[in-house]
Amino acid sequence: MLYCAPNKKYSDFIIVRDPDKCIDCRVCARQCSYEAHVYDESTGKVFSDDTRCVGCHRCEAFCPSGALLIRQNPSEFRDNAVWKPWFIKNIYKQAETGGVLLTGMGNSYPYPVYWDKMLLDASQVTNPSIDPLREPMELKTYLGSKPDALRIDAGSGEVRLAGGFTPQIAINYPILFSAMSYGSINLNVHKGLARAAEEMGILYNTGEGGLHASLYRYGRNTIVQCASGRFGVHSEYLNAGVAVEIKIGQGAKPGIGGHLPGEKIGPEISRTRMIPIGADALSPAPHHDIYSIEDLRQLIYAIKEATDYKKLVFVKIAAVHNSAAIASGMVRAGADVITLDGFRGGTGAAPTMIRDNVGIPIEMALASVDERLRQEGIRNQASLLVAGGIRCSADVVKAIALGADAVYIGTAALISVGCTVCQRCYTGKCPWGIATNDPFLAKRINPEIAHEKLANLIRAWGHEIQEMLGGMGINAIESLRGNREKLRGIGLNESEMNILGIKHAGA
Ligand code: SF4
Ligand code: SF4
Numbered sequence: 001m002l003y004c005a006p007n008k009k010y011s012d013f014i015i016v017r018d019p020d021k022c023i024d025c026r027v028c029a030r031q032c033s034y035e036a037h038v039y040d041e042s043t044g045k046v047f048s049d050d051t052r053c054v055g056c057h058r059c060e061a062f063c064p065s066g067a068l069l070i071r072q073n074p075s076e077f078r079d080n081a082v083w084k085p086w087f088i089k090n091i092y093k094q095a096e097t098g099g100v101l102l103t104g105m106g107n108s109y110p111y112p113v114y115w116d117k118m119l120l121d122a123s124q125v126t127n128p129s130i131d132p133l134r135e136p137m138e139l140k141t142y143l144g145s146k147p148d149a150l151r152i153d154a155g156s157g158e159v160r161l162a163g164g165f166t167p168q169i170a171i172n173y174p175i176l177f178s179a180m181s182y183g184s185i186n187l188n189v190h191k192g193l194a195r196a197a198e199e200m201g202i203l204y205n206t207g208e209g210g211l212h213a214s215l216y217r218y219g220r221n222t223i224v225q226c227a228s229g230r231f232g233v234h235s236e237y238l239n240a241g242v243a244v245e246i247k248i249g250q251g252a253k254p255g256i257g258g259h260l261p262g263e264k265i266g267p268e269i270s271r272t273r274m275i276p277i278g279a280d281a282l283s284p285a286p287h288h289d290i291y292s293i294e295d296l297r298q299l300i301y302a303i304k305e306a307t308d309y310k311k312l313v314f315v316k317i318a319a320v321h322n323s324a325a326i327a328s329g330m331v332r333a334g335a336d337v338i339t340l341d342g343f344r345g346g347t348g349a350a351p352t353m354i355r356d357n358v359g360i361p362i363e364m365a366l367a368s369v370d371e372r373l374r375q376e377g378i379r380n381q382a383s384l385l386v387a388g389g390i391r392c393s394a395d396v397v398k399a400i401a402l403g404a405d406a407v408y409i410g411t412a413a414l415i416s417v418g419c420t421v422c423q424r425c426y427t428g429k430c431p432w433g434i435a436t437n438d439p440f441l442a443k444r445i446n447p448e449i450a451h452e453k454l455a456n457l458i459r460a461w462g463h464e465i466q467e468m469l470g471g472m473g474i475n476a477i478e479s480l481r482g483n484r485e486k487l488r489g490i491g492l493n494e495s496e497m498n499i500l501g502i503k504h505a506g507a
Helices: 027-031 058-062 085-097 187-200 213-221 267-273 293-306 323-332 352-357 362-375 393-402 411-416 447-471 494-500
Strands: 013-017 037-040 045-048 068-072 118-120 141-143 169-171 175-177 222-226 243-247 258-260 281-283 312-318 337-341 383-387 406-409 487-489
Touching: 013 045, 027 037, 027 045, 027 058, 058 068, 118 393, 141 383, 175 187, 175 447, 187 213, 187 447, 213 222, 243 293, 243 337, 293 312, 293 323, 312 323, 323 337, 323 362, 337 362, 362 383, 362 393, 362 494, 393 406, 393 447, 393 487, 406 411, 411 447, 487 494
Parallel strands: 175 406, 222 243, 243 312, 312 337, 337 383, 383 406
Antiparallel strands: 013 068, 037 045, 118 487, 141 169, 258 281
């Protein structure tokens, strides 16, 4: 037989089953949504197919006898600095299918992660550190447009603020759960996010899939999103939360729209998104009514009118080359909060080439946007939220020192409820029951347990942030905001340090 294309199916992982430990209980076969483990009735044995394994580690975690080990497949192609194995395997797949390669989660290419090239300061001798266990440490953050100075009106015999404030949102931690739509994740995860946000005094974001009827009660902790597809957007929805986020772009797939396949649109999602059961939910790449900053201003003010000027309007863009100029226009258009989403931001589904090659790191975008808004004297007119690859509390502290008011976490939040970043969210078969609407799989997420884990994550990061602040001799997160003196670069070149606006370690 002649082959003109490779007949070998390349597996990224090897399933190692220890025959001395395996009791053929079939737990792995039941847990694996990709059917990498199969029970053979005739032999009474469980077998594995490496080519089906996506490296989610669910079977390993649930095997009662510790018989399984999932390993990265060490069988590699000949070492080649240009033709990396993923290029070769991708070409094989495309030669077979003729299709666009899809992926999930965020960019995992080895681009520099600038959080890891910045170090935080600590007080020594002259400026004493503060013990967060004994002293009050303030993490409360106010989102919204602030005046540059307070004007006092004492004319009427009563001293009060002249002009008043535009609406503000107070959050107990500078951390929010980022937009993840109902449909891309299931209702159990949304319930966990909503309850954790309520308990911790922070916010979660509906994403572009509308708001399920059972979640309206969490309005005080909800940001509702209005994206190009306008799924589930109506007056009650716009007024349901404390803010409306206009999504222009997303870090994982800047410049393109979204697609939730029709097979994921069951009765509940159909009702919430206001689209027919089984119809593909396609969000167009642009908003068809926004082609300029003036158009954006119209939508911002249409939403403010529709919500009686009581809700904040966030505008979210992907971090791209000219984010600073765009952000300046967004502030002038009336956005109360600018959301910047870097290229490591997660997604339920994105073309692999877009995810891995379009956009810029959030650290660079944040530094340049904050700098530009300061130079133009409009930094106080909007809060700055950053998203896309915030992995730990130190990333949060560095982001705030670079100029952010608060951060969004998405992937980290999902990891706290079990996600192993297998990047197969687009298949709808998430083995951990997160990025799936399959009722059998979705039951793997218990909303109450998800709520506890998410709340614990925020609580833990809060303690760590307080410790880092205390170490720097700072007792309020507000005093760290944009304080780049507290950062030093390590292994950065001159232009990287210029853009980040920080000095090198030792300087
Ligand atoms: S879960 Fe573990 S013990 Fe049970 S069949 Fe699978 S490998 Fe064997
Ligand atoms: S959400 Fe599920 S499918 Fe997506 S990366 Fe995490 S474990 Fe994998």
